[in-house]
Amino acid sequence: MPKPGRWQVATVKQVTTETERAKTFRLALSEASGHLAGQHYVVRLTAEDGYTASRSYSVASPPDESQDIEITVERLEDGEVSAYLHDVVVPGDELEVRGPIGGWFVWHGDTPALLIGGGSGIVPLMAMLRLARRSGRSDLVRLVASVRRPDDLYYAKELPGPETTVVYTREAPPSWGRPPRRLGEEDLRHTLAPGVTAFVCGSSGFADHVTGLLALLEFPDERIRVERFGPTS
Amino acid sequence: MKFNRDFKGRGGEARDPRLPPGQYDIGSNWPVLGAEATPNLATSEWTFAIEGLVGNPVTWTWDEIHALESATYEGDIHCVTTWSKFGVSFGGVSVDTLLACAVPLPSASHVVAYSHTGYTTNLPLGDITDGKAWVVWEYERRPLEVGHGGPARLLVPHLYFWKSVKWVAGLRLLDHDEPGFWEVNGYHDRGDPWLEQRYQGD
Numbered sequence: 250m251p252k253p254g255r256w257q258v259a260t261v262k263q264v265t266t267e268t269e270r271a272k273t274f275r276l277a278l279s280e281a282s283g284h285l286a287g288q289h290y291v292v293r294l295t296a297e298d299g300y301t302a303s304r305s306y307s308v309a310s311p312p313d314e315s316q317d318i319e320i321t322v323e324r325l326e327d328g329e330v331s332a333y334l335h336d337v338v339v340p341g342d343e344l345e346v347r348g349p350i351g352g353w354f355v356w357h358g359d360t361p362a363l364l365i366g367g368g369s370g371i372v373p374l375m376a377m378l379r380l381a382r383r384s385g386r387s388d389l390v391r392l393v394a395s396v397r398r399p400d401d402l403y404y405a406k407e408l409p410g411p412e413t414t415v416v417y418t419r420e421a422p423p424s425w426g427r428p429p430r431r432l433g434e435e436d437l438r439h440t441l442a443p444g445v446t447a448f449v450c451g452s453s454g455f456a457d458h459v460t461g462l463l464a465l466l467e468f469p470d471e472r473i474r475v476e477r478f479g480p481t482s
Numbered sequence: 483m484k485f486n487r488d489f490k491g492r493g494g495e496a497r498d499p500r501l502p503p504g505q506y507d508i509g510s511n512w513p514v515l516g517a518e519a520t521p522n523l524a525t526s527e528w529t530f531a532i533e534g535l536v537g538n539p540v541t542w543t544w545d546e547i548h549a550l551e552s553a554t555y556e557g558d559i560h561c562v563t564t565w566s567k568f569g570v571s572f573g574g575v576s577v578d579t580l581l582a583c584a585v586p587l588p589s590a591s592h593v594v595a596y597s598h599t600g601y602t603t604n605l606p607l608g609d610i611t612d613g614k615a616w617v618v619w620e621y622e623r624r625p626l627e628v629g630h631g632g633p634a635r636l637l638v639p640h641l642y643f644w645k646s647v648k649w650v651a652g653l654r655l656l657d658h659d660e661p662g663f664w665e666v667n668g669y670h671d672r673g674d675p676w677l678e679q680r681y682q683g684d
Contacts, residue, residue, distance in 0.1 A: 300491055333486070
């Protein structure tokens with residue numbers, strides 16, 4: 250993988266509310282950097298006294314011709330960067346960013362992929378789903394999104410489709426076929442196919458739960474790629 | 483970039499001198515990060531090997547490595563995802579003790595540290611000698627949890643923590659640098675937090 254670009258200044262073009270706690274920021278980069286689906290950018294904030302804080306955010310937008318990227322940011326209670334992005338940043342603001350970063354948790358768009366995301370872990374998987382759809386290769390992808398309740402689903406209008414399944418763990422929409430419960434073997438069994446690589450993204454607890462389920466289904470460990478979201482705020 | 487309007491963050495007050503640039507104090511948390519499924523390694527199956535450019539390749543079992551002189555680390559750790567954790571303690575054995583058994587050849591300049599899961603990372607030999615690195619199986623005097631690399635992990639606390647291989651299986655001594663898992667994926671070959679060596683080219 251080439252080294253990530255230098256720090257550059259990006260301009261916020263649009264801010265979209267995904268859920269009560271998540272917003273998507275569309276950023277116009279000053280230097281195009283051609284990300285791959287699954288990679289992340291670092292956002293660095295600088296205070297007037299020179300203090301800086303930086304955090305990594307996965308890119309939700311697919312690789313495309315534009316010089317824009319979209320990142321979706323969950324607002325953490327104590328998050329010095331996420332709270333600033335949510336509470337202060339508006340279109341027209343400038344942000345310092347660096348990327349794209351990561352060469353492991355990436356999907357190149359031409360191999361079968363099973364995408365399993367918990368909560369905000371859906372973000373890098375959404376870049377993969379969008380890549381599959383825009384290149385006409387939805388047949389390669391199955392996506393399972395696990396959320397607590399309907400209001401917690403990111404990209405709620407765009408995500409549903411024949412290649413995706415939403416699993417609700419606490420509260421399901423009315424007349425939803427599956428009662429709310431934790432993601433189980435039965436939710437994944439039908440998504441497995443020979444030659445598939447699994448991309449698992451979420452909290453560490455979610456990642457361990459899912460890799461445990463995949464082990465029970467005799468899915469090979471070496472075909473699992475995991476991205477754990479720590480409390481990077 | 484000048485500065486972000488109205489951003490103060492956790493700056494303002496005097497910055498803790500233990501914090502390398504761009505890091506923040508995560509307090510009592512200890513996030514579990516990692517790119518693989520967590521393995522289930524029984525101590526009866528765990529081994530640690532030193533191989534490559536050594537006069538005496540050695541493989542220790544769990545009991546054998548515990549019979550060596552024990553050593554502890556008390557201090558700070560720094561993760562490239564920008565958190566630092568102060569005043570932690572680990573117990574295990576010094577890498578110096580292990581290398582003394584294996585006897586590195588004069589041509590050895592670098593190592594690849596590898597795990598039981600296939601993870602690798604590269605280090606200059608000088609970064610794991612003279613009291614700078616350990617193989618540890620205790621955290622705060624308790625067995626190291628599997629999520630944090632138990633039964634045993636490498637500990638190289640003066641470098642970013644991805645160098646401290648979880649579920650460590652051994653060291654391979656080389657006469658050249660050979661980038662590991664994160665290093666071929668864009669991360670820095672050395673990873674000194676005080677020089678903020680996060681990514682290739684820093």
